[in-house]
Amino acid sequence: MTERQPAEGVREKDRPWLMRTYAGHSTAEASNELYRRNLAKGQTGLSVAFDLPTQTGYDSDHILSRGEVGRVGVPIAHVGDMRRLFQDIPLEQMNTSMTINATAMWLLALYQVVAEEQGADITKLQGTTQNDIVKEYLSRGTHVFPPGPSLRLTTDMIAYTVSHIPKWNPINICSYHLQEAGATPVQEIAYAMSTAIAVLDAVRDSGQVPQERMGDVVARISFFVNAGVRFVEEMCKMRAFGRIWDRITRERYGIENPKQRRFRYGVQVNSLGLTEAQPENNVQRIVLEMLAVTLSKDARARAVQLPAWNEALGLPRPWDQQWSLRIQQVLAYESDLLEYEDIFEGSKVIEAKVDELVEASFAEIDRIQEMGGAMAAVESGYLKSQLVASHAERRGRIESGQEKIIGVNMFEGTEPNPLTADLDTAIQTVDPAVEARVIAALQQWRDSRYQPPFNHPRPCKALERLKEAARGNENLMEATLECARAGATTGEWAGALREVFGEFRAPTGVSSAPVAVPVEEGSTLALVRRKVDLTAKDLGVGKLRFLVGKPGLDGHSNGAEQIAVRARDAGFEVVYQGIRLTPEQIVDAALAEDVHAVGLSILSGSHAQLVPDVLERLRVAGATDIPVIAGGIIPNGDAEQLRQAGVAAVFTPKDFDITGIIGRIVDEIRKANKLDPLEVPA
Numbered sequence: 001m002t003e004r005q006p007a008e009g010v011r012e013k014d015r016p017w018l019m020r021t022y023a024g025h026s027t028a029e030a031s032n033e034l035y036r037r038n039l040a041k042g043q044t045g046l047s048v049a050f051d052l053p054t055q056t057g058y059d060s061d062h063i064l065s066r067g068e069v070g071r072v073g074v075p076i077a078h079v080g081d082m083r084r085l086f087q088d089i090p091l092e093q094m095n096t097s098m099t100i101n102a103t104a105m106w107l108l109a110l111y112q113v114v115a116e117e118q119g120a121d122i123t124k125l126q127g128t129t130q131n132d133i134v135k136e137y138l139s140r141g142t143h144v145f146p147p148g149p150s151l152r153l154t155t156d157m158i159a160y161t162v163s164h165i166p167k168w169n170p171i172n173i174c175s176y177h178l179q180e181a182g183a184t185p186v187q188e189i190a191y192a193m194s195t196a197i198a199v200l201d202a203v204r205d206s207g208q209v210p211q212e213r214m215g216d217v218v219a220r221i222s223f224f225v226n227a228g229v230r231f232v233e234e235m236c237k238m239r240a241f242g243r244i245w246d247r248i249t250r251e252r253y254g255i256e257n258p259k260q261r262r263f264r265y266g267v268q269v270n271s272l273g274l275t276e277a278q279p280e281n282n283v284q285r286i287v288l289e290m291l292a293v294t295l296s297k298d299a300r301a302r303a304v305q306l307p308a309w310n311e312a313l314g315l316p317r318p319w320d321q322q323w324s325l326r327i328q329q330v331l332a333y334e335s336d337l338l339e340y341e342d343i344f345e346g347s348k349v350i351e352a353k354v355d356e357l358v359e360a361s362f363a364e365i366d367r368i369q370e371m372g373g374a375m376a377a378v379e380s381g382y383l384k385s386q387l388v389a390s391h392a393e394r395r396g397r398i399e400s401g402q403e404k405i406i407g408v409n410m411f412e413g414t415e416p417n418p419l420t421a422d423l424d425t426a427i428q429t430v431d432p433a434v435e436a437r438v439i440a441a442l443q444q445w446r447d448s449r450y451q452p453p454f455n456h457p458r459p460c461k462a463l464e465r466l467k468e469a470a471r472g473n474e475n476l477m478e479a480t481l482e483c484a485r486a487g488a489t490t491g492e493w494a495g496a497l498r499e500v501f502g503e504f505r506a507p508t509g510v511s512s513a514p515v516a517v518p519v520e521e522g523s524t525l526a527l528v529r530r531k532v533d534l535t536a537k538d539l540g541v542g543k544l545r546f547l548v549g550k551p552g553l554d555g556h557s558n559g560a561e562q563i564a565v566r567a568r569d570a571g572f573e574v575v576y577q578g579i580r581l582t583p584e585q586i587v588d589a590a591l592a593e594d595v596h597a598v599g600l601s602i603l604s605g606s607h608a609q610l611v612p613d614v615l616e617r618l619r620v621a622g623a624t625d626i627p628v629i630a631g632g633i634i635p636n637g638d639a640e641q642l643r644q645a646g647v648a649a650v651f652t653p654k655d656f657d658i659t660g661i662i663g664r665i666v667d668e669i670r671k672a673n674k675l676d677p678l679e680v681p682a
Contacts, residue, residue: 013339016044016332017294018095018303021321022268024049024074026434028084031074034318035089043325045095045127047305048085049073050107052553052604055142056580057103057494061439063582067606068553069435072315073099077442077489080454082110083117092120096127097172097266097303102144104131105157105477106493109484112165128169128222128266131157134195135174137378137506138387139181141555141579144494147375149501151202153476158199159208160477162216169222171199172266179226180272181558182391185237185357188226190364191383193244194374196221197365200253201373208475215260218249223265225301227289229273234292236350238299240357241265244365266303267293272558276312276654278407278414283309287327294331297342304328312653313420314427314635315605381507388510388561395562399657408656423636430605442489449487456487463488463496470500508557508578510564525570528663531678532571535666538675545595546665547575549586551610552602555579559631560601566658567665583613591621596669597648602632607642615646627668631655648672 021038023046024031035046050073053065059077060069069075076082086094091114100107108129112122133150136143143150154171161170175183175192183191203209203217225241227234242263249255269289274282286306293301306324308316316324331337344350368377377383397403404410420426449456462483469479483493520526536544548564550557557579564576575593590598598618600611611630618626627648634642639650648668651661670677 014297016338017301017328018045018266019043019325019328019332020045020047020097020266020303020305021325022047022049022099022305022307023321024051025072025315025428026070026074026430027438028074028076028081032085032087032089035085037318038321038325039089041322041325042329045097045303046089047097048099050098050100051075052142052555054107054490055100055103056553056555057106057144057490057498058553059489059491060435060442062491064553064580066552067435067609068604069438070430071605075438076107076110077491078445078449078487079110079113079456079484080445080449080487082107082114086111086114086118090120091115091118092124094127097130098127099130101130101133101136101140101142102150103490103494104129105153105480106484106490108157108161108168108170109477109480112481113484122165124167125165126167128172129157130174130224131171132174132195132224134191134198134374134378134383135177136555137504138191138383139177139556139558141506141557142553143504143506143555145497145501146504147378149470149497150504151198151375154199155202155206155208156475156477158203158217158220159206160475162209162213162220166216166220169220169264172222172224173199174224176224176226176268178387179228179270180556181387182272182389182394183387184390185233185240186360186364187386187390189237189241189244189357189361190368191374192223192225192241193248193361193365194368194377196223196245197248197252197369198374204253214253215255215257218253218255219257219260219262221264222302223263225265225267225293226270227267227292228270229285229288231288231292232350233353234289235296235299235344236353236357238265238293238301239296239344239350239354240361242299243354243358244361263299264302266305267301268305269293269307271307271311273405274307274309274312275405275408276652277412278417279310279313280417280419281407282307282312283323283327286324290327290331294337296344297340298345299342310419310427312633313423314633315430317428378506384507388508388565391558392562392565395656395658399659405656408654427635429635432608445487446489454487456485459483459486459488459492462486463492466493466496467500470497505578508561508564508576510561510568510574510576524659524663525566528659528666529569529571531663531666534678535670535675536571538670539596539673541596543571543573544597544666544669545575545593546572546597546599547586547590547593547595548599548601549577549581549589549614550579550601551581551583551586551614552604552606553580554602554604554606554632556603557601559603560599562658563599563601563631563661567662570659570662572662583610583617586614587617587621587623590618590626591623595626596673597627597629597665599629599631599665602630602634605633607632607634608638611642611647612645619646625672627665627672629665629668631661 175188245263308320631651
């Protein structure tokens with residue numbers, strides 16, 4: 001019997017990229033079980049999603065954590081939680097990505113302590129902490145501290161990991177969330193690169209890393225990039241990213257080694273473009289977006305994680321995540337993609353587009369540098385207002401039909417969808433009782449952490465040591481590790497630094513955003529504006545006032561900002577105070593500003609607790625004539641419960657016509673004030 005020969009022309013394949021699934025929910029124990037199951041299915045790295053209290057430095061029993069515990073990720077309050085999260089997973093052999101920013105130093109310290117307890121050599125630990133605070137100010141909203149202290153935490157982490165955990169990526173500069181907030185490809189490149197410049201300048205100027213080791217710093221800077229459905233443009237964007245990074249690191253920082261200058265990036269493909277309408281179309285969108293970052297060998301992602309088809313509906317189930325993993329595996333293992341050199345090399349079309357993106361991106365980078373760099377451009381509000389404007393323009397193109405989305409503004413007819421026949425089972429839900437169990441476990445930890453079997457030292461001394469270090473200029477990582485080993489909690493660590501650094505409320509970008517949809521005579525917006533003016537006259541007020549509120553810890557403010565901007569353009573006086581408010585603060589503002597309607601935007605799943613709280617507080621205050629509108633990722637069953645509780649209207653991602661939504665809000669104001677309906681069409 002002869003040995004089988006390889007088929008003629010078959011080439012040796014490149015090694016596939018790291019395959020991850022962004023996952024974590026409910027509790028450390030439940031997430032650990034999910035991770036071990038995913039690894040058994042062929043996933044080659046972990047991507048940890050933390051819940052919003054963990055991301056924003058609060059313990060599960062803080063007032064702002066209500067309704068958010070375990071919703072969009074796993075709650076990690078202390079080293080005991082981290083032990084349970086990675087139980088039976090050898091960290092020395094694992095590549096772990098952690099989506100954590102303001103509290104990144106704290107979570108890395110917990111990870112290192114657990115690895116040490118496992119007997120791991122920490123110099124072999126591999127993975128990434130996201131740790132990009134600029135995009136939190138601009139799009140994702142889990143920032144805690146002002147820009148200066150935030151940059152110091154990042155700088156200290158980079159200096160520490162280069163010396164102690166050399167295989168770790170201490171920062172993952174994220175243009176992903178910029179695209180989700182509406183960034184064009186040029187803005188995505190320019191803002192991410194401006195962030196990288198701010199970080200590298202800070203490390204260089206800190207004196208913690210000698211110049212001869214800056215190549216090691218640059219070599220561990222990674223990026224987390226978005227890929228939208230415009231396949232050719234997205235692929236060219238990745239090639240432009242690589243060229244710009246190579247030039248900046250060579251010319252600005254003098255890095256001679258081309259391996260250290262390599263643009264290293266991972267990808268989560270676009271979630272902004274996933275639709276609630278005909279969600280089965282999201283599968284082909286995800287595949288196209290993945291191809292944009294894998295087909296070109298010279299610009300191929302090092303790690304890929306894909307969203308699930310039903311993320312516009314709610315939290316994906318394990319089966320949905322498995323489907324996304326299998327999409328990657330089919331491309332990597334069944335196709336011949338990994339057998340060839342770069343298939344776009346020499347294309348005149350591709351080269352022209354890449355050159356165009358490089359030139360425009362450098363022009364925008366230069367503009368930001370003239371302002372004083374990324375941090376100055378955040379504090380001035382420039383970056384945020386630019387993103388709000390770009391997003392508003394995109395929404396305007398969709399509403400006008402100029403930008404076409406299948407199932408949303410064209411080909412809307414559909415057969416009944418078997419995938420969503422039972423919407424209540426088409427997504428994963430988090431048991432509301434989980435929050436109470438997590439809080440009880442946290443209280444027990446606080447009461448017993450310094451007793452057997454844990455025997456941690458009392459954390460007071462470690463927390464005082466942390467504050468002392470923060471007031472000075474020493475590296476904060478060692479003091480943070482001391483807090484982790486003492487059994488301190490996430491809220492205690494962040495609370496100590498809040499005392500020293502203070503907190504930061506980022507600019508909203510709403511007031512300075514330009515008009516995206518012109519108010520032309522006879523247009524829908526002109527008709528809605530007339531309804532607003534007539535209703536204000538009927539109520540005897542100069543202007544209708546509309547409060548847009550974001551209760552809880554959900555920092556994804558894109559939807560709220562777009563509603564606020566369009567309401568402003570329709571003639572409302574808009575009250576928008578940004579993210580992270582309690583129901584009490586929202587109601588106090590509504591009463592103080594004497595508003596005519598309240599709009600609440602929540603995408604994290606905490607609507608079931610927080611929206612009724614606002615309704616009840618308005619009722620107690622005798623303000624039942626103020627209609628409450630809810631918007632966000634709200635399953636049908638929850639929407640019905642909110643309406644029964646007294647919510648006037650519920651809007652979800654399928655409701656893309658923002659001008660129409662504003663018209664509905666005017667109708668609800670009239671109804672609440674017992675005014676006759678207007679005959680003005682809108």
